[in-house]
Amino acid sequence: MNKTVFERGSVGQIRIHVLPTTRFKTFAVSLYAGLPLGEQTVTTTALTPFVLRRGTASYPETTLFREQLEHLYGAGFGFDVYKRGNYQIVQFRMDTINDSFVQSDDSLLGQTFAFLGEVVTKPATENGVFRSSYVASERESVRKKLEGIINDKIRYAAERCMEEMFKDDPYRLHPLGERADLDGITPQSLFAAYQNWLQQANLDLYVVGDTSLAEVEELVARQFSLNRTASPEYKPEHVEMKTAEVRTVKEALDVNQGKLNLGLRTPITYGDDRYAAALVYNGILGSYPHSKLFMNVREKASLAYYAASRFDGHKGIVAIQSGIEIENYDKALEIIQAQLASLRSGEISELEMSQTKAMIRNSLLEMQDSAFEMIAYDFNRVLSGKDRPAEELLRQVERVTPGDVVQAAETVQLDTIYFLTGKKEV
Secondary structure: EEEEEEEEEEEEOOEEEEEEOOOOOOEEEEEEEEOOOOOOOHHHHHHHHHOOOOEEOOOOHHHHHHHHHHHOOEEEEEEEEEEEEEEEEEEEOOOOOOOOHOOOOOHHHHHHHHHHHHHHEEEOOOOOOOHHHHHHHHHHHHHHHHHHHHOOOOHHHHHHHHHHHHOOOOOOOOOOOOOOOOOOOOHHHHHHHHHHHHHEEEEEEEEOOOOHHHHHHHHHHHHHOOOOOOOOOOOOOOOOOOOOOOEEEEEEEEOOEEEEEEEEEOOOOOOOOHHHHHHHHHHHHHHOOOHHHHHHHHHHHOEEEEEEEEOOOOEEEEEEEEEEEEEHHHHHHHHHHHHHHHOOOOOOOOHHHHHHHHHHHHHHHOOOOHHHHHHHHHHHHHOOOOOHHHHHHHHHHHOOOOOHHHHHHHOEEEEEEEEEEHHHOO
């Protein structure tokens, strides 16, 4: 039993996606909970999983919580909070060994669902709300993560460029929320926000392993006690191209190395038929060691410590990042813009095309060796409404021509230039 396509179902407003396979020795389980990014909810939504990880009704103490994972033969449990398009996503993950490899009287998949269901729906409480000590300590956990961004100047510059580029768009919000809002969150207000989150979030539960859709549906019905009335759906991003002048933002901090970031817009998103061409475009521009940015800005001109680009198909963004000597700002910007122009004019070698396609091919093939990467790829279908199996995307990439890349390049429009410079320079 090694199917290659996820089977779909639903229970109680939870969408279920199951890939029955014996390829892996473990069960990979992911629960995605997504809400639209909003100023009123972003911080409480970010804080919620941090508090949920501290304890449940059956395992209210954190030590008991962790001991239960050990009883599940060292099952892995974790979560992430991030954004995709204008949605804030909380992802819970569990990785549990297949029953056939251990001596267990009870189904480990069943116990995994019992544990995850309780984490999400039956948290540890006191006086009907979250434990105050857990809320207080996890507020500090989130605060430290937000404060830590300023110490990572590469990440800080990338975040600030997006903030400036999307000043009037929810995408400007950081998925971990706002530091200024943390102190005002109480156990009562957070528990109320959590209950709303359970009702309103898009819920998608994935399982990859030696199981069936029917078994997973039965486990969800038994372990996820939710009385949801909402049936939300993700709305794919519609990119509005602007004709305003390019904005240049310079910010001074105590840094020795400058961070030059460019934010560009494209109407091409994951659901677009031109998506494969945009992937190849970005690969040639700056995703790989053979790319134009790496070769021309870093290697030939020796102007950058790093130079790369990233394509976000859920928001229609091409983001360029580079680390340069502060005095090289004008030269570096000129060469970066020259690479964008060269792609628009069709200066694309056969070697650049073949190497980029090979790198994308390797990435798509390697994904098949990881259950969680297969899950993450399929989740793109849920977010975008576009069903594009990896095999189909691979065929589309192979068919991309230099002309297709030029057409993709012509859609890319520079929006914001952000430069993090030293205080002495301003």
